Amino acid sequence: MSVKDFDIQHFHTDKIGYLEYYDKVFSPIKNNVKKMLELGIYHGGSLQMWEKFFTKADIIGVDIEKIDVPNSGRVKIYQGDQKDTSLLNKITGDCAPEGFDIIIDDASHFGKETFISFIYLFKNSLKSKGVYVIEDWGTGYWPHFPDGRNITLDKHHVSYHLHTDTDYDFKQKGLVSKGPFLNNRRFQSHDYGMVGLIKQIIDELAIEQATLPQYTNKESTYKTFIENILITPGQCFIFKK
Ligand SMILES: C[S@@+](CC[C@H](N)C(=O)[O-])C[C@H]1O[C@@H](n2cnc3c(N)ncnc32)[C@H](O)[C@@H]1O
Known part of the structure; x- marks a missing residue:
């Protein structure tokens, strides 16, 4: 059975738009998954869906609210804040000492908050070859979201001057017009919130190039834990080495 085959209405979750990529990434590994952790439970529908999909796995959920989820016994729930690293440490020790x-x-x-959980859990609690997923990173483009930024270019932004001063005529070359990316503009959101975080994770992926000894005067390059990244408009899959 694939995630896509699920009668999603049966579960009280908003994951419907995300099943295509969950299917692509999780179906090949489904029988090997023993421990899974999800931050953010809400009504518990996703935990129940994962419990049904990963038939050999313990499913652990964490939420800042107190939430009970009926389940068959393989689901365990903790109440707490995702940025409380002592809680994340306890959950890892209790439920997955060998990693999720x-x-x-x-x-x-x-x-x-997403950054704190990621930094802690990716390094300390995710198995080698494990997958870390950040959902809904597009909130970083929403101007009404507390740490989101819209795509209006800020004149004080250094790249405004870089881009407007360029003598390369993007319009004339036919490279402009279809979407905001093709306007050759850097979005403010790149420096804030979830979009800023995803961009930093991309920098981390490429950090070995940025820290080559000839550029840093240090003896060795920085070694990243990230193997590769798959990004969709709503999900960022980060694969660990
Ligand atoms: C989008 S809902 C989760 C939906 C669920 N994963 C699903 O697919 O059905 C987000 C949840 O995160 C919880 N939450 C918000 N801030 C949190 C924090 N700092 N730490 C832990 N949980 C938090 C909210 O209480 C809410 O239940």
């Missing part, structure tokens, strides 16, 4: 196979962050969708 999959961790999904579907909790606050704030850059700072």
Whole structure:
């Protein structure tokens, strides 16, 4: 059975738009998954869906609210804040001392909190070859979201001058017009919130290039834990080495 085959209406969750990529990434590993952690439970529908999909796995959920989820016994719930690293440490020790196979962050969708959970869990609690998913990173483009930014170019932004001063005529070359990306503009959101975080994670992926000894005067390059990244408009899958 694939995630897509699920009668999603049966579960009280908003994951319907995300099943295509969950199917692509999780179906090949489904029988090997023993431990899964999801930050953000809400009504508990996603935990029940994962419990049904990963038939051999313990499913652990964390939420800042107190939430009970009926289940068959393989689901365990903790109440607490996703940025409380002592709680994350306790959950890892209690439930997955050898590490989680999959961790999904579907909790606050704030850059700072998501960053703290990611930094802690990716390094300390995710198995080698494990998958970490950050959902809903597009909140970083919403101007009404507390740490979101819209795409209006800020004149004080250094790249405004870089782009407007360029003598390369994007319009004349026919490279402009279809979408905001093709306007050759850097979005403010790149420096804030969830979009800023995703961009930093991309920098981390490429950090070995940025820290080559000839550029840093240090003896060795920085080694990243990230193997590769798959990004969709709503999900960022980060694969651990
Ligand atoms: C989008 S809902 C989760 C939906 C659920 N994963 C699903 O797919 O059905 C977000 C949840 O994150 C919780 N949350 C918000 N901020 C949090 C935080 N700082 N730490 C832990 N949970 C948080 C909210 O209480 C809410 O239940």
